[in-house]
Amino acid sequence: MIRRIPCAAALLAAGTLACSNPAPPAPGPSASDPARTVWQLSPFALLQAGGYDGLMTVDEVRRHGDLGLAAADELNGEMVMVDGRLYQFLADGRVAEAPGSMRLPFAEVTRWTGGRDIPVAAGQTYGASGMPGMGTLPAGADAFYALRLEGTWDTVVVRTFHQQSRPYPPLDSAVHHQAVDTLINVRGTMAGFWQPAFAKGLSIPGYHLHVLSDDRAKGGHVLSFRAGNVRMQVAERPEFIVHLPPDAIRDVRH
């Protein structure tokens, strides 16, 4: 079931929840076109509450996009999807390509078809307050964007999670024990999203980036970076869909 409601009035409901910008629907591709959509498995609030059991397989998630990010079953690492391949960053530093059968508790993907170039100066920083000096993205702060950054970074501070066991602690406890690494002079690809403040609860407002080094040896959730020679592309997504399997509700009410 798909419920389509204005983004600003997004409500949690069983089934699949979708929201659209209030502008009249334009003729053209279907609203469920992955190249127009940020598709997310499960509301972020359920992951925050300790919903770490896998809900859908990698193969199922891949139907909705080829670029994005995810969390592994039992929170066994952060993940990034680049060109349709999903990589798992384990707390011991290893990187593994996820098999199609792996189940995920959370994922956020889109189909990448290119975007608008946003200049990123060498030395540009990123951190808890976003990218200082960058200004707002092309369609403003209330839009959803897919992001792809490629190039070299002087430093990237990444984190990943340790595998959790039941009873699962909430995410803010798991973050307390996160594994942090600093990548120096790294070449790679970042995938992620920029989402408006009203996405809170359903998703993660502001920038959310995961990185994979070109040699597939390092990566994780990006806590901060200092850019070297970086190409940043952004692509607005007029549709935001949150898929909510019944198991997601049961999982956090165990």
Ligand SMILES: [Zn+2]
């Ligand atoms: Zn993340």
